[in-house]
Amino acid sequence: MVNKMKLTRVERGLTQAQLAKQVNATRQTIGLIEKGEYNPSLNLCIAIAKALNKTLDDLFWEGD
Amino acid sequence: MVNKMKLTRVERGLTQAQLAKQVNATRQTIGLIEKGEYNPSLNLCIAIAKALNKTLDDLFWEGD
DNA sequence: ATTTGATGCAATATTTATCTTGCATTAGTA
DNA sequence: TACTAATGCAAGATAAATATTGCATCAAAT
Numbered sequence: 001m002v003n004k005m006k007l008t009r010v011e012r013g014l015t016q017a018q019l020a021k022q023v024n025a026t027r028q029t030i031g032l033i034e035k036g037e038y039n040p041s042l043n044l045c046i047a048i049a050k051a052l053n054k055t056l057d058d059l060f061w062e063g064d
Numbered sequence: 065m066v067n068k069m070k071l072t073r074v075e076r077g078l079t080q081a082q083l084a085k086q087v088n089a090t091r092q093t094i095g096l097i098e099k100g101e102y103n104p105s106l107n108l109c110i111a112i113a114k115a116l117n118k119t120l121d122d123l124f125w126e127g128d
Numbered sequence: 129a130t131t132t133g134a135t136g137c138a139a140t141a142t143t144t145a146t147c148t149t150g151c152a153t154t155a156g157t158a
Numbered sequence: 159t160a161c162t163a164a165t166g167c168a169a170g171a172t173a174a175a176t177a178t179t180g181c182a183t184c185a186a187a188t
Binding site for chain 3: 159160161162163164165166167168169170171172173174175176177178179180181182183184185186187188
């Protein structure tokens with residue numbers, strides 16, 4: 001599962017810790033989600049999407 | 065948090081139990097997500113979206 | 129060479145989603 | 159009326175997400 005979260009975060013010039021703070025998560029959580037080793041909650045996905053000015057589909061949806 | 069999941073499910077003529085089976089969840093889980101009392105995992109959201117022929121944004125995103 | 133910031137990794141603890149089971153209720157229908 | 163299907167609700171158990179802490183590594187800057 002490859003998501004575009006890391007790419008977008010780096011594009012925005014944000015560090016994992018900065019993004020984590022914005023979405024009330026931890027750096028570790030962000031890192032593991034980026035690596036595809038976590039199955040994050042919907043609320044966290046939404047918070048991340050908003051922090052990165054993207055939508056859920058942009059970051060977490062892959063066309064069939 | 066009002067989502068369009070229940071509306072879409074009913075439109076598709078599916079029962080909570082039928083949808084639950086398709087996404088490997090329980091009827092209760094589906095019911096609680098529909099009521100907005102659960103914060104489902106991304107994987108479950110994706111499975112639900114695919115089962116209903118919708119995308120994440122269709123079901124779980126609300127424009128700012 | 130050393131310091132600092134960013135990330136990776138890993139063990140444990142805590143919180144929360146999800147399951148399991150069971151019963152109540154409602155609507156439809158035979 | 160009785161029967162069935164669909165949904166609501168709720169308590170306890172389990173699994174998984176997330177937090178916490180600490181240390182290692184690597185790159186960039188001093």
